[in-house]
Every structure is written in C-alpha cells, then in structure tokens.
Amino acid sequence: MIEVNELSKRYGAKTAVDRLSFTVRPGLVTGFLGPNGAGKTTTLRMILGLDAPTGGTATVGGVPFRTLPRGLRHVGALLDAGQVHGGRSAVDHLSALARGNGLPPRRVEEVLEEVGLAEAAARRISGYSLGMKQRLGIAGALLGDPPVLIFDEPVNGMDPEGVLWMRRLFRRLAAEGRTVFLSSHLMSEMENTADQLVVIGRGRLIAAESVWDFAARSTRRxxxxxxxxxxxxxxxxxxxxxxxxxxxxxxxxxxxxxxxxxxxxxxxxxxxxxxxxxxxxxxTASLEEAFMELTAGSVEYLAGQPR
The missing domain is CATH 3.30.70 (Alpha-Beta Plaits)
Structure with missing residues (x-):
C-alpha cells in the first residue's frame, strides 16, 4: 500500500505539492490525474525517494522506499521512458538492473517476452521508437516481480494494439493483488482502466474516490x-x-x-x-467532462481562446 500523508514540496517561493494526503490500495488500478503543473510527477518522485519532501511523508508498505534494499523487488516504476542509455541493448540494460537487484538472469528473458520485445532485445535502444521504449520501461518495472507498480504516462507513443495490451496488463496486475498507481492525461484510457482516482490541482487534493463517484460529482447530467x-x-x-x-x-x-x-x-x-x-x-458526465469541470479552478497553464 502507498500512503501519502501531509506531503509537501517547495522550490523556493513555488509550492509544487501542498499538504497532500491519500492512500493507494492493493488489488485496484488507481489513476492519478491533474492538470499540467498540478504536481503529479513531483509526488511520484517523492514516493520513490528521488526527491526529498519539504514536509510530510510518503511510504510504501509502511516504510520510505529509499530504506528498502534491492528496490525492484518492492516497487517497479516507469517515470520517463527516455531515461535509458541509447548505446545499450535492451537485454544489457535489463541485465544490469537484474544484477544490481540480485535477480536471476532468467527474469530478463521473461519480461522481454511479456512486453513483446524478445525479437528486438539485442538492438540498441537508440533505435527504438517511443512505444518500444515504453515497453522496455515496463519490462524494467516488472523485472523484480514487485507488489507495487507506479507508471507515469505509460501509454505515450503507443499504437492502438499497445494501448489495449497495456490496459489489460494493468488490470491483470491489479487482479493479482498488486498495487497499481497510474498517471495519464488520456481520460478515455483512465475511464476504461482505473477503478479508483486520486485527482490533484495546484499540488492539493481535489478527490480520492472511485471513477464512477468522481464522474457523478459533475453537474453536467x-x-x-x-x-x-x-x-x-x-x-x-x-x-x-x-x-x-x-x-x-x-x-x-x-x-x-x-x-x-x-x-x-x-x-x-x-x-x-x-x-x-x-x-x-x-x-452522467464522462470522466473527461467531470475532470474539466472539477479542475477548472486549478489549471495553471491555460491556453488563450482561438481568434
């Protein structure tokens, strides 16, 4: 279980996350929504120990993630599919992660097969498309067979077949009793995939409830x-x-x-x-309509109206 309690992060005078509290439970796909600049990626980075909070706590299984040895056995994460060494092959990249986390070499072949990259395993990552890099990032997240999985915009660059595969993967992982925390701007995908939602705006919590309950809060019926x-x-x-x-x-x-x-x-x-x-x-309103209505006051970067 992921627990965030009064979590805050400030960069000088800028408050990116403001006393944020929510819980992500196992057995469900929980979507993480918010306008651009809402603080989603900053929150995920603090959960993973990549950024230190200004205040509050973020724990996985009751403890801070950075205190867990061999982290891939506890949490698998994909935050940025482009953050890989382009000169390495997929098998080399995953083998290094496996060695660093004390995982058996067979797991590399298993996850490459699962994400559909077995035939491209020996190719340099610099030649991969964005969709292929997303699959590689998911392979890395699955490598340690962890109980908690965190994904930030994982369907970017995926073709329709890849999006459908990913949707089924997330639901299967949740059905196995894992905690799946998923950030995305694609409302239609979130509507088809997520069970629960955590919605934030300007770093503050707007809602933490089921997809149906969130959509039902809209006045557009x-x-x-x-x-x-x-x-x-x-x-x-x-x-x-x-x-x-x-x-x-x-x-x-x-x-x-x-x-x-x-x-x-x-x-x-x-x-x-x-x-x-x-x-x-x-x-009732679609998830997209409810999201646009209920986050209207939290949009930080609002485009001008077309002339």
Missing amino acids: TVVVGTPKATELTAALTAAGGVVEPQSPSAGAGRLTVTGLSADRIGSLAFAHRIPLYELTPR
Whole structure:
C-alpha cells in the first residue's frame, strides 16, 4: 500500500505539492490525474525517494522506499521512458538492473517476452521508437516481480494494439493483488482502466474516490431522448425550463439531448402532450467532462481562446 500523508514540496517561493494526503490500495488500478503543473510527477518522485519532501511523508508498505534494499523487488516504476542509455541493448540494460537487484538472469528473458520485445532485445535502444521504449520501461518495472507498480504516462507513443495490451496488463496486475498507481492525461484510457482516482490541482487534493463517484460529482447530467415528434417535444421541454439540443443526423432522426430536466420529468411531459418516445436514457458526465469541470479552478497553464 502507498500512503501519502501531509506531503509537501517547495522550490523556493513555488509550492509544487501542498499538504497532500491519500492512500493507494492493493488489488485496484488507481489513476492519478491533474492538470499540467498540478504536481503529479513531483509526488511520484517523492514516493520513490528521488526527491526529498519539504514536509510530510510518503511510504510504501509502511516504510520510505529509499530504506528498502534491492528496490525492484518492492516497487517497479516507469517515470520517463527516455531515461535509458541509447548505446545499450535492451537485454544489457535489463541485465544490469537484474544484477544490481540480485535477480536471476532468467527474469530478463521473461519480461522481454511479456512486453513483446524478445525479437528486438539485442538492438540498441537508440533505435527504438517511443512505444518500444515504453515497453522496455515496463519490462524494467516488472523485472523484480514487485507488489507495487507506479507508471507515469505509460501509454505515450503507443499504437492502438499497445494501448489495449497495456490496459489489460494493468488490470491483470491489479487482479493479482498488486498495487497499481497510474498517471495519464488520456481520460478515455483512465475511464476504461482505473477503478479508483486520486485527482490533484495546484499540488492539493481535489478527490480520492472511485471513477464512477468522481464522474457523478459533475453537474453536467443529460438525458438522451428519441421521438418521432422532435419539434413538439422540444417546445414542451423548453417551456418547462429544459435546454434541448438536437443530435447529429448520424445519431438517428429525432434524437435530442436534454439538460435541466430529469428523465422522469421528461417522460411525464411527453405523456401529458401525447408525444411518443422510443428512447429515454439518463447519462452522467464522462470522466473527461467531470475532470474539466472539477479542475477548472486549478489549471495553471491555460491556453488563450482561438481568434
């Protein structure tokens, strides 16, 4: 289990992480979200003992990571796939990690096979694509067969097959009872992969809850309605205070998106006006919509509006 308690990090007058507290439990994929500059990578580096906190603590299994001997047996991590010696081959890179952590040489072959790099194992890493380097970084994280795994933006540069493989890998690792902590900017991937979320902004905790609970906190809730009398229904719903938007023709004729009214209210209004319905589907916000709404006040680097 990863436990972060009142963790802070300051660089001069700049506070990167501000009294942050959360817990990452085994058996689940926990997503780590936040706008650019929120302090995610700084937090991960403090968990791994790469940066010293200004205040508070970060522990793995109840102790600071830097106190654990042969660290790859306890925690596997991928923070930056580019931080490898380009002149080495993949097998040489992993063999050095294995020797330094007292791991048997057979583990190098096993993890290269698992991540799909067995045929490229003898090639220099400088010739690898970004996706291949991500696979190599994951191989290094898996090398010690650790109970805790930490990944920072692991799907960058991956093709669709690689993204699907990675999603299945993370869920399998969690199903084995491991702690999987995953940072990503790809909301669709996080929605499909994570069980729990830790969301931060400007170094402070915004939420620590399930993906469903986080999405449900959004105020953007809509109802999709299908009717052969779209014009009449739109008038009735608008008069009752709803906001009605027609969906694109590709979604099907007579399909509307309604905000401001519940599905029950829409059904009652349609019945009262003798308007038939062939669909009435409440929808909560997507993870991306909830994230954009709930972190809006924590965006540090906001692009200007297009002219």
